[in-house]
Amino acid sequence: MAVYTKVSLKEAKALLRQLDLGDTTALRGIEGGIENTNYFATTESGEYVLTLFERLSFEQLPYYLQLMKHLAQRGIPVPNPMGNKAGNILHTVKKKPASVVSKLRGKSELAPEVAHCAAVGDMLARMHLAGRDFDMQQPNLRGLAWWNETTPVVLPHLEPAQAQLLQSELAYQNHIAESSAYAALPQGAIHADLFRDNVMFETVDGQPKLSGFFDFYFAGTDTWLFDLAVCLNDWCIDLATGANDAARCDAFLAAYSAVRPLTAAERQLLPAMLRAGALRFWISRLWDFHLPREAAMLKAHDPSHFERVLRERVAHPITP
Known part of the structure; x- marks a missing residue:
């Protein structure tokens, strides 16, 4: 959500008028994130998010x-994508693919408690089930194939101990992916990046109420267990150390399983998928940190965070 491509208010007005959203009165670049250019747009009809896609293609x-x-x-x-009169929800701005979606209410909870984790676990399971009849297919573009391609690029930037960990974990994940247990994992559409800052909450009668999931631009077809592991690695850990928070983890798993119980294969491979989720984000943060792109607003994430999470997941496996 950095700003790589400048969009003027005039340009935004032209697009949002085509979508019958009224006159645009304000446009503000969104700082944070690293993949796309994002703006908050205020129009006569409400609040929206304008996204220009910097890496993803029209296809x-x-x-x-x-x-x-x-x-x-x-x-x-x-977020609900806004279409034009022809029903098209994919647009073009500055010769780049773009979308306009409704802005969710509420705010992110960056210091989640048990209640927040339970709410996300419940909704994640509901999302997985709701996607069962989604008939489009696209691989997880930041899955195992990408890890194998990207690891040689980032290895020269690592200390020997880091390089050894990265290579050994990648070998382990390739081995897991070839197993019969992995082949038995349920699959479907996953979010793949459902961190604390990609979920919104409102306060209702003094209690947190989940008001939305957003930023689906890493979504793909993959195992539901990987999606769950990515969440547990962010929502249910101590950020300073990467260590598991048992109370939050138990609440998340219980709420998820109440909607969609885990299969035997999923229970068996949860420790491996927690390691996989940590590896995925360690590699991508190494790549973004050592091979950055220029942006008007950009804050690169610290790669060492997910190195710590990975080491914790290897040293202290969690079994449901």
Whole structure:
């Protein structure tokens, strides 16, 4: 959500008028994130998010946008892509693919408690089930194939102990992916990046209420267990050390399983998938940190955080 491409208020006005959203009165760049250019747009009809996609192609984007619309139609609180009179929800700004989606209410909870984790676990399971009849397919573009391709690029930037950990864990994940237990894991559309800052909460009668999931632009078809592991690695850890927070983890797993019970294969491979989730984000943060792109607003994430999480997951496996 950095700003790589400048968009003027005049340019935004032209697009949002085509979407019958009224006159645009304000446009503000969103700082944070590293993949796309994002703006908050205020119009006569409400608040929206304008996104210009810096890496994803016109061919890749229908999967993400149609997935959001599919989920929204099934009661999952996600941003709703806005279409023009022809029904098109993929647009063009500055010769780049773009979308306009409804802005969710509430705010992110960056210091989640047990209640927040339970709410996310519940909704994640509901999202997985709601996506079962989504008929589009697209691989997880930051999955195992990408890890194998990217690791040689980042290895020269690592200390010997880091390089050894990265290579050994990658070998382990390739081994897991070839196992019969892995082949038995249920699959479907996953978010793949459902961190604390990609979920919104409102306060209702003094209690937190989940008001939405957003930023689906890493979504793909993959195992539901990997999606769950990515969440546990962010929502249910101590950020300073990467250590598991048992109370939050138990609440998250219990709420998820109450909606969609885990299979035997999923229970068996949860420790491995927690390691996989940590590895995925360690590699991507190493890549973004050591091989950055220019941006008007950009804060690169610290790669060492997910190195710590990975070491914790290796040393202290969690079994449901």
